[in-house]
Every structure is written in structure tokens, then in C-alpha cells.
Amino acid sequence: MRATNFRIPRLLRSQAFRILLIYLVLFAVSAVALIAFSYWNTRRALDAQTDQTIEAEITGLSEQYQRLGLRGLVDVIISRSIHGDHGLYLLTDAVHRPLAGNLDGWPQVQSHSGHFIEFDYERRYGSETERRRARGRAFALTGGFQLLVARDVHERYETVRLFTTTLPWTVALMVLLGFIGGVFVSRNMLSRLDSINRTSEDIIQGNLSRRVPTTRSNDEFDVLANNLNRMLDRNERLMKGMREVTDSVAHDLRSPLNRLRNRLETALSHSEGDNADQIQSAIEETDHLITTFNALLLIAEAEAGAAREAMKPMTLAPVVEGVAELYAPLAEEKGIRLAVKPGGPAPIEGNKSLVSQALANLVDNAIKYTPEGGEVTLAASETPGGVELCVADTGSGIPAEDRSRVMERFVRLEASRNSPGTGLGLSLVAAVARLHDAVFTLDDNKPGLRATLRFPLRRPRAAPAE
Amino acid sequence: MRILVVEDDLEAQRYLVNGLKESGHVVDDAADGDTGLTLALSRPYDVAVVDRMLPKLDGLKLVEEMREHGNSTPVLFLSALSEVDDRVKGLKSGGDDYLTKPYAFVELLARIDALMRRRSPATVKTRLQVGDLELDLLTRAANRGATPIDLQPREFRLLEYLMRHAGQVVTRTMLLESVWEYHFDPQTNVIDVHISRLRAKIDKGFETPLLHTIRGAGYMIRARN
Numbered sequence: 001m002r003a004t005n006f007r008i009p010r011l012l013r014s015q016a017f018r019i020l021l022i023y024l025v026l027f028a029v030s031a032v033a034l035i036a037f038s039y040w041n042t043r044r045a046l047d048a049q050t051d052q053t054i055e056a057e058i059t060g061l062s063e064q065y066q067r068l069g070l071r072g073l074v075d076v077i078i079s080r081s082i083h084g085d086h087g088l089y090l091l092t093d094a095v096h097r098p099l100a101g102n103l104d105g106w107p108q109v110q111s112h113s114g115h116f117i118e119f120d121y122e123r124r125y126g127s128e129t130e131r132r133r134a135r136g137r138a139f140a141l142t143g144g145f146q147l148l149v150a151r152d153v154h155e156r157y158e159t160v161r162l163f164t165t166t167l168p169w170t171v172a173l174m175v176l177l178g179f180i181g182g183v184f185v186s187r188n189m190l191s192r193l194d195s196i197n198r199t200s201e202d203i204i205q206g207n208l209s210r211r212v213p214t215t216r217s218n219d220e221f222d223v224l225a226n227n228l229n230r231m232l233d234r235n236e237r238l239m240k241g242m243r244e245v246t247d248s249v250a251h252d253l254r255s256p257l258n259r260l261r262n263r264l265e266t267a268l269s270h271s272e273g274d275n276a277d278q279i280q281s282a283i284e285e286t287d288h289l290i291t292t293f294n295a296l297l298l299i300a301e302a303e304a305g306a307a308r309e310a311m312k313p314m315t316l317a318p319v320v321e322g323v324a325e326l327y328a329p330l331a332e333e334k335g336i337r338l339a340v341k342p343g344g345p346a347p348i349e350g351n352k353s354l355v356s357q358a359l360a361n362l363v364d365n366a367i368k369y370t371p372e373g374g375e376v377t378l379a380a381s382e383t384p385g386g387v388e389l390c391v392a393d394t395g396s397g398i399p400a401e402d403r404s405r406v407m408e409r410f411v412r413l414e415a416s417r418n419s420p421g422t423g424l425g426l427s428l429v430a431a432v433a434r435l436h437d438a439v440f441t442l443d444d445n446k447p448g449l450r451a452t453l454r455f456p457l458r459r460p461r462a463a464p465a466e
Numbered sequence: 467m468r469i470l471v472v473e474d475d476l477e478a479q480r481y482l483v484n485g486l487k488e489s490g491h492v493v494d495d496a497a498d499g500d501t502g503l504t505l506a507l508s509r510p511y512d513v514a515v516v517d518r519m520l521p522k523l524d525g526l527k528l529v530e531e532m533r534e535h536g537n538s539t540p541v542l543f544l545s546a547l548s549e550v551d552d553r554v555k556g557l558k559s560g561g562d563d564y565l566t567k568p569y570a571f572v573e574l575l576a577r578i579d580a581l582m583r584r585r586s587p588a589t590v591k592t593r594l595q596v597g598d599l600e601l602d603l604l605t606r607a608a609n610r611g612a613t614p615i616d617l618q619p620r621e622f623r624l625l626e627y628l629m630r631h632a633g634q635v636v637t638r639t640m641l642l643e644s645v646w647e648y649h650f651d652p653q654t655n656v657i658d659v660h661i662s663r664l665r666a667k668i669d670k671g672f673e674t675p676l677l678h679t680i681r682g683a684g685y686m687i688r689a690r691n
Contacts, residue, residue, distance in 0.1 A: 250547055251519065251546040254546035255546050257568045258569070261569075262568075265570070266481065286568075291651060294566075326660075353648075353650065
């Protein structure tokens with residue numbers, strides 16, 4: 001399963017998961033509020049019922065007292081104490097000494113609400129006793145007697161207690177289940193997105209035949225995948241067409257150029273003197289034409305991204321060493337110091353041949369435009385943002401306003417009009433840079449020119465995109 | 467030497483065949499892949515020059531078939547296609563060398579010579595010798611007569627390549643490809659500078675020069691003019 005690749009932090013950062021979490025919190029809060037509201041309402045209603053009963057009894061009992069006196073009241077209390085189901089009664093004198101009732105003594109008050117009190121009492125069942133909760137009201141009778149009438153509310157009390165102890169667990173369980181559900185849903189969404197991302201990465205790397213996988217559910221992701229795939233089909237067709245055009249342009253121009261050069265060579269072998277010189281210079285012109293054509297074709301190919309298929313992990317350090325070694329004698333002959341700045345291996349994903357050629361073009365240029373006694377420095381270095389390939393010289397440099405222009409095809413500055421070259425050297429470097437997603441810049445080296453290619457960091461290919 | 471030329475561009479083919487015949491080779495020709503394959507498999511050739519794009523049977527397929535039949539004739543691909551990965555495809559299919567059209571005939575000839583030389587059963591040589599210039603491949607020592615010559619590693623490889631092809635024209639492109647492993651055309655002719663440095667080391671102060679410039683073609687190392 002690919003899903004096992006996911007690391008949790010990534011999951012937590014996913015949009016799907018965030019939305020789910022927000023909903024989960026919202027749901028939990030409103031559920032708790034709803035439960036709390038109905039709890040308070042129910043409790044108030046139940047209490048009111050109890051309180052009304054107690055009020056009614058107190059009214060009844062005080063009437064009995066007025067009518068029958070203490071004796072009569074005691075009789076009524078005794079009879080109710082025995083037959084009553086939930087009723088609790090206690091009649092005491094002024095100092096709370098019990099006179100009658102089914103409570104052993106004046107209770108310890110646990111809580112007040114208005115005139116009403118709640119307290120615990122002990123009820124006997126045979127030999128066992130049980131502590132139970134009661135709610136009642138104390139009432140002073142004339143003559144200093146105290147009457148306590150209460151009802152057993154233990155069932156209600158227990159329900160509330162159970163309710164308040166289980167509520168946090170219920171909410172916790174709900175949040176937990178929601179969280180697990182969220183993980184599953186966002187994982188599923190992420191894996192769909194990931195498959196799209198992986199496919200895109202592959203295609204960027206040059207594997208144009210890849211397509212986004214679809215499922216049978218025909219959901220939004222499938223619609224997206226199908227649309228992407230249709231777009232990719234079109235792209236592939238266009239790229240293929242482009243490739244065919246490049247190939248046939250190459251073939252259709254190279255074949256006649258080949259015949260032209262062949263004929264000139266044949267003619268040269270049959271001629272002498274002035275004639276031969278003319279033909280020789282015609283061959284040289286043809287060769288120049290061929291060089292320019294090849295450079296243009298290479299630029300077109302690099303731009304079309306066709307060479308992406310030939311991209312492999314590579315390091316720049318040996319490329320720099322190699323090119324420096326190739327150009328060292330030329331530099332020395334011109335009295336220029338060619339130095340390689342030591343750096344790391346500088347790993348990139350690239351086409352070695354094209355990168356070498358781009359670097360050779362830069363070094364060639366640097367040597368060409370640096371006067372005797374100058375210096376050309378090559379460096380490949382790893383920076384936090386990527387890998388840099390740099391060629392710096394102490395030559396005449398390029399005026400700031402011309403720097404972007406020289407990367408265009410065939411642009412040659414006035415100053416270099418008469419030196420040999422096709423005017424495509426820097427355009428090729430720019431095309432190679434684009435092929436590698438690298439940034440090509442020309443800066444002032446004070447004095448001289450500093451050409452830099454900034455390659456992106458090499459990404460592990462199979463890893464899901466961040 | 468027997469050479470097979472498979473090329474569908476008839477003018478190019480005629481030129482190629484004539485040129486090779488003038489250079490003293492025996493040449494058979496074919497204008498399509500099928501005929502080329504039949505010829506390649508029925509007669510022994512020292513080298514086959516195969517165009518990359520051929521009617522009936524593509525150049526790549528032709529060479530793959532040859533290799534599948536156990537035929538190991540060295541193949542030089544001629545290609546008018548764009549270059550970036552076509553060279554790799556050509557060499558992968560079993561080709562031994564790759565030349566992009568348009569080419570100079572001397573370049574082609576030099577490469578054919580090199581391919582033939584490669585084919586002759588190369589006894590593992592540990593010493594190369596041209597005139598009084600000796601190269602010891604084991605100790606990496608170079609001597610001209612009694613004089614030791616101090617060579618940089620790349621100069622050693624350059625001299626080794628030249629000496630392995632002693633008496634043959636070696637072009638600048640061949641040197642760039644074989645000694646430096648670059649498949650591009652440096653704008654300035656850097657190879658000439660390397661050669662003149664090497665020449666200064668092996669020929670300067672000696673009576674007979676060994677390293678010769680062949681005008682319009684390249685270089686050659688040989689004992690006598």
C-alpha cells in the first residue's frame with residue numbers, strides 16, 4: 001500500500017484534515033451545549049415537581065398542626081412515615097431534637113436552592129443501610145417546632161452523577177472516532193492527490209506517456225484525473241509533433257547540406273590553384289553554416305524538452321574539472337589564469353553532455369573576452385537553495401542593459417562582431433538552463449562578467465511531492 | 467578491406483562508394499535496410515556504414531538484427547537526425563561509432579580506419595612504439611630515445627590514442643570524443659592547443675618530427691614522412 005508512505009505531520013497539514021478537525025471541534029462543542037441545555041431543563045423540571053409536592057405537603061401538614069395541634073401532627077407524620085413511598089419527615093423541637101419522623105436526626109445540608117435544601121440520609125434495608133440523596137424544606141411551626149419535609153431524589157441524583165461522569169468520556173470518544181474518521185478520509189483524499197502529483201512529477205521529468213490513474217467511482221477526483229489525462233494526451237501529441245518536425249527539419253536540411261559538402265569535396269579533389277582556394281573557402285562557409293544549424297537544432301531540442309529523457313543524476317564537480325582541463329592550455333597560451341574554485345560534488349539531475357557544452361561555451365566566451373593577464377574562475381558549489389555553476393572573468397564584461405539581450409539567438413554585441421562565433425553560444429546556455437529548470441544570470445564581476453547557472457536541488461524521484 | 471555501405475540517398479551513396487573505392491577499399495552498397503541486412507549476413511565485411519533512417523528496415527533495427535545473428539562487423543552510423551539522444555540510441559542498438567551528417571569525407575575515412583584497427587585481434591599491448599618514441603602503458607612512462615618525457619595524465623591519454631592509431635589520420639572530433647569524451651564542437655579549436663603542447667614535449671629538440679598535422683583532416687603520428 002502506498003498509503004503507508006504517509007508521515008503523520010503531512011497528514012495533519014493537509015487541507016482535508018484541517019477542515020475535518022474544524023468540523024469535529026464545532027460538532028463537539030454544539031453537542032455538549034445541546035446536552036447541557038436539555039440536562040439543565042430536565043433537572044429544573046424534575047426539581048420543580050419535587051418542590052411542588054413538598055410545598056403541598058408542608059401546607060397540608062401545617063394545616064393539620066393548626067387544626068389538631070402537636071399531637072395530631074405527630075400522628076400524621078408517623079402514619080405518613082410508614083406508608084409514604086418517597087416522603088421523608090422530621091419533626092423536632094427548637095434545638096433539633098427529633099420528636100417524630102423517619103429521619104434519625106437533623107441532616108447535614110449539602111446544598112441550598114432557594115428555600116430548598118439537599119442532604120444525604122441513611123436508609124435501612126433490613127440489616128443494610130444505604131446513603132441516599134434527598135431534597136426538602138425546613139419549616140418553623142409556632143411553638144418553636146421545626147418540621148422538615150423531604151423527598152428521596154436519589155434516582156435523579158444518581159442519574160445526574162452518572163451523566164456528569166460519563167459526559168467527558170462520551171465527548172472524548174466522539175472526538176476520537178471523528179479523528180480516526182478524519183485520518184481515513186484525508187488519507188484517502190491525499191492518496192488521490194498524491195497519485196496526481198506523482199504523475200505530474202514523472203511527466204515533468206520527461207516521462208510523457210504517464211497518465212493519472214482513475215477509479216471506478218467517477219467522483220470529482222476522477223473527473224479531474226480524466227481532464228488532466230485528456231490535457232496530457234494533447235500535450236504528448238504536440239510534443240511528438242514538435243519532435244517529428246525537429247527530426248524532419250534536421251533530416252531535410254542535413255541531407256542536402258551533406259550532398260553540397262560532398263560535391264564541394266569532390267570538386268576540390270579535381271581542381272588546383274585559385275579554383276581550389278575558392279572551393280576550400282566554400283567548404284569552410286558550408287561548415288560554418290552546418291555549425292550554426294547544429295547549434296540552432298540543439299537549442300530547439302533543449303527547448304522542446306526532448307532531452308529530458310536523457311537526464312540522470314550527475315555531479316557538476318567532474319564536469320567543471322573536465323572543461324577546465326580542456327581549456328587550460330588555451331587560456332595559458334593567451335596569458336590568462338584559469339582557476340577552479342574548490343567546492344562540493346554539486347549533485348544535479350541533468351544531461352551531462354549538454355551541461356558540459358553549456359559550460360564549455362561560457363568558458364570559451366570568458367577566455368575570448370578576457371585580456372592577457374586576466375583571470376577566469378570556474379566554480380560549482382552547493383548552496384541551501386540549490387547548486388550553482390559559475391564562470392567569472394576579469395574581461396570587458398557586458399553592459400547591464402545588454403545582458404538579457406545577449407541570451408537571445410544571433411545577438412552579438414558590436415564589440416564582438418568581428419570575432420569568430422555563431423552568436424548562439426549564450427542562447428544555448430540559456431536553453432540548457434531552461435531544460436534543467438536552472439536560472440541563468442549574467443552579473444557584473446567588477447570588473448568582468450560573472451555567468452551563473454542556479455540548478456534546483458536534486459529531488460529524490462519516487463518520493464511524494466511536498 | 468571490404469566495406470558495406472547502406473544508404474538510401476543515392477547521391478550520397480555514390481559519393482561515399484566512389485570515395486571509399488578511391489581510398490583502396492572494396493565496397494558493396496545497398497539502398498534499403500532489407501538488402502543491407504541480407505548482404506551483411508551473407509558476406510564478411512570489415513566495416514559497415516549504415517544510414518540511420520532507411521526504407522524497409524530502419525538502421526537501428528538492421529544493426530540489432532545483425533547482432534542477434536551473431537554478426538559482429540563494426541558499424542558506423544550515419545545520421546541526419548537531431549542529435550541529443552540519437553547517438554545513445556545508435557550505440558545502444560549495437561553501433562560502434564556515430565557520425566552526424568553532413569560530414570567531411572576525411573572524418574568518415576579516419577573513423578572507418580579506426581574501426582578496422584579496433585577489429586584486428588588486439589593482443590594486449592603494454593608498450594606502444596612509434597620510431598624511437600616509446601610509451602609504457604603499465605608504468606605510464608614515456609621515452610623518446612633515452613630522453614624521458616614528462617606527461618600530464620590527459621597528455622598521456624592523447625599520446626596513447628595517437629600511437630594506437632599510428633599511421634592513421636585522427637581527426638579533432640575523434641580526439642575530443644575518445645580522449646575527452648565530449649560529443650560537441652568547442653567553438654575555439656582547443657584540441658590544436660593540446661596537440662601543440664604535446665608536440666613541444668615529444669618533438670622539440672629531436673631531428674625527425676613524429677606528430678604531423680594533416681591539413682584539412684587532423685593529425686597523425688608516424689615514424690617516417
